Amino acid sequence: MSSISKLFSSIQLRDLTIRNRLFVSPMCQYSSEDGAPNEWHRVHLGTRASGGAGLVMTEATAVEPRGRISPWDLGIWDDSQIDGFRAVADFIHSQGAAAAIQLAHAGRKASTAQPWNGGKLLGESDGGWQPVGPSDLPYDENLAVPRRLNVAEIDALVKEWRAAAERSLVAGFDVVELHFAHGYLAHEFLSPISNDREDEYGGSAENRARFPLQIAKAVREVWPDHLPLFARISATEYVEGGWDLNDSIRFSGWLKDAGVDLIDTSSGGNSPAQTLTPFTGYQVPFAEEIRKQAGIATGAVGMITEAQQAEQILQSGQADAIFVGRELLRNPYWPLHAAAELGDRLDYWPDQYLRAAVYPGD
Ligand SMILES: Cc1cc2nc3c(=O)[nH]c(=O)nc-3n(C[C@H](O)[C@H](O)[C@H](O)COP(=O)(O)O)c2cc1C
Numbered sequence: 001m002s003s004i005s006k007l008f009s010s011i012q013l014r015d016l017t018i019r020n021r022l023f024v025s026p027m028c029q030y031s032s033e034d035g036a037p038n039e040w041h042r043v044h045l046g047t048r049a050s051g052g053a054g055l056v057m058t059e060a061t062a063v064e065p066r067g068r069i070s071p072w073d074l075g076i077w078d079d080s081q082i083d084g085f086r087a088v089a090d091f092i093h094s095q096g097a098a099a100a101i102q103l104a105h106a107g108r109k110a111s112t113a114q115p116w117n118g119g120k121l122l123g124e125s126d127g128g129w130q131p132v133g134p135s136d137l138p139y140d141e142n143l144a145v146p147r148r149l150n151v152a153e154i155d156a157l158v159k160e161w162r163a164a165a166e167r168s169l170v171a172g173f174d175v176v177e178l179h180f181a182h183g184y185l186a187h188e189f190l191s192p193i194s195n196d197r198e199d200e201y202g203g204s205a206e207n208r209a210r211f212p213l214q215i216a217k218a219v220r221e222v223w224p225d226h227l228p229l230f231a232r233i234s235a236t237e238y239v240e241g242g243w244d245l246n247d248s249i250r251f252s253g254w255l256k257d258a259g260v261d262l263i264d265t266s267s268g269g270n271s272p273a274q275t276l277t278p279f280t281g282y283q284v285p286f287a288e289e290i291r292k293q294a295g296i297a298t299g300a301v302g303m304i305t306e307a308q309q310a311e312q313i314l315q316s317g318q319a320d321a322i323f324v325g326r327e328l329l330r331n332p333y334w335p336l337h338a339a340a341e342l343g344d345r346l347d348y349w350p351d352q353y354l355r356a357a358v359y360p361g362d
Pocket residue numbers: 025026027028029059060102179181182232266301302303304323324325326327
């Protein structure tokens with residue numbers, strides 16, 4: 001195969017070579033029972049792998065039951081869940097893509113219904129639980145007042161993240177992504193909006209970053225040197241006095257020192273007061289700044305829906321990879337079509353679909 005575009009050229013991170021730079025962004029499916037992947041997850045993630053993406057990432061996968069956004073989220077807090085993930089990773093590999101898992105804890109935004117059932121806070125009688133956070137500050141009046149974690153519980157959570165990474169390795173994933181964005185637990189510690197602690201986990205930027213950095217270091221201890229580690233962050237909160245791009249640049253440098261290889265650059269999600277109207281490629285400048293100023297690889301994400309747009313982001317050095325979410329829900333085969341549009345003749349149309357293959361010039 002001769003590849004001319006940057007989007008469809010391979011990328012090497014540590015010893016992992018990924019066939020192209022178009023990655024499936026993590027997307028909750030709210031379709032699991034007790035955390036385990038099922039037919040839905042195998043078909044959903046598998047289809048995106050046969051659709052030509054370079055890397056396919058699971059949805060936010062909880063490191064403990066309390067860390068689920070909803071009772072139907074994926075989770076990898078118990079060894080019994082490993083086999084279901086292995087089936088997902090094996091099929092992704094069979095299609096030539098890299099398999100990634102996003103490890104997560106929803107913190108104060110946990111225990112909610114599926115979005116199509118209103119997404120409201122679930123009480124214990126409806127299968128919900130008491131969410132936890134760095135402080136007892138709620139996200140808004142509709143979500144829970146979280147219970148403040150004590151230091152022993154924070155220590156235990158770091159161990160849960162590490163154990164979840166160990167299980168992810170056994171399941172066969174190539175990449176772990178730490179979900180430190182969107183107002184979930186790690187982001188709640190980072191931000192002065194959600195963290196009013198007065199101990200070593202609150203106050204200064206260093207103290208607020210302590211918990212996520214402990215997670216990154218603990219995971220890196222068990223995640224092999226030859227495999228890459230990603231972190232997704234919210235580059236800004238779009239709130240006066242909140243976490244901002246400069247904080248993110250500094251934090252990304254610390255993550256790099258802790259062994260993180262790529263920053264998946266998202267934004268927002270920690271405050272209903274955020275001022276943002278998303279537009280095409282709105283988060284790309286954050287990926288660019290972090291890449292340049294922290295000297296770490298970045299992924300750009302958010303309303304990237306055109307092949308030329310993705311190619312331009314890579315060509316201009318704004319990011320090293322492109323994460324695509326909703327466009328891949330609309331069309332899992334979008335990468336195969338994007339390649340044809342960019343003039344690349346890929347050799348990974350599935351054999352079963354070759355009679356329908358679309359190549360450049362067709
Ligand atoms: C249905 C859905 C579920 C999502 N779940 C997650 C998630 O589990 N973890 C995460 O980091 N982002 C999640 N996101 C955000 C996406 O990964 C992505 O960053 C966002 O949709 C913007 O990219 P897009 O414009 O290409 O969709 C979700 C988005 C959607 C639409």
